[in-house]
């Protein structure tokens with residue numbers, strides 16, 4: 001399973017913010033996407049999931065030897081194929097409890113409305129126990145109430161994506177603002193799910209220690225261009241990465 005992009009470009013007001021001739025994501029279980037502020041990391045993730053329309057170019061999602069051209073798809077169709085993204089900035093969650101948000105995510109691919117599902121008591125036992133498991137792993141102040149803090153919303157956003165059982169999960173600064181112990185717990189859960197469900201993960205993070213310790217492969221983006229790709233060891237040693245990002 002992998003995402004392939006070819007000649008992918010995004011400009012705002014004629015100003016290019018992303019220009020990728022060729023790139024592949026998903027060859028490894030966990031991949032990192034790093035680069036300075038404004039490099040185009042979030043833009044790339046938005047393009048891959050079709051939240052942001054490209055100026056030009058193509059994106060394919062290869063699943064079991066079948067190529068799906070994502071350019072012709074809407075966001076929900078991309079999600080239904082199993083390509084799902086967490087958000088750098090969190091919105092929503094105001095109108096549903098934490099538990100119901102997870103239930104809604106779990107039923108998102110069905111045609112049912114949440115109310116219909118809840119009224120008919122149709123939520124699968126497996127889904128309920130998975131949700132219970134997540135809620136017991138992380139101590140939300142009140143799982144039956146709303147997500148209150150920024151941290152709770154961030155965590156809920158990640159869990160909501162995991163409940164979807166994606167084929168590929170894109171995480172945009174997933175743990176920014178979370179305490180260290182929760183960050184480690186989230187990452188262990190993501191790794192566990194990746195192994196168990198053959199899920200691939202692409203993580204954008206400024207926390208390089210997290211990237212080095214969890215990722216098998218790293219892409220380095222700067223000024224909208226992919227300047228280097230390799231194992232964490234090779235990326236760490238790379239002069240361009242050091243100069244442009246790590247300030248050494």
Ligand SMILES: Nc1ncnc2c1ncn2[C@@H]1O[C@H](COP(=O)(O)OP(=O)(O)OP(=O)(O)O)[C@@H](O)[C@H]1O
Nearest residue numbers: 012013017035036037038039040041042043044088
């Ligand atoms: N809607 C928009 N309109 C105009 N310019 C935009 C828009 N969205 C992003 N940009 C610009 O595109 C560039 C890339 O932004 P992007 O958010 O992808 O960077 P990033 O690598 O995710 O940065 P950060 O690490 O700070 O999150 C930036 O120069 C940004 O100002």
Ligand SMILES: [Mg+2]
Nearest residue numbers: 041042043088
């Ligand atoms: Mg960003």
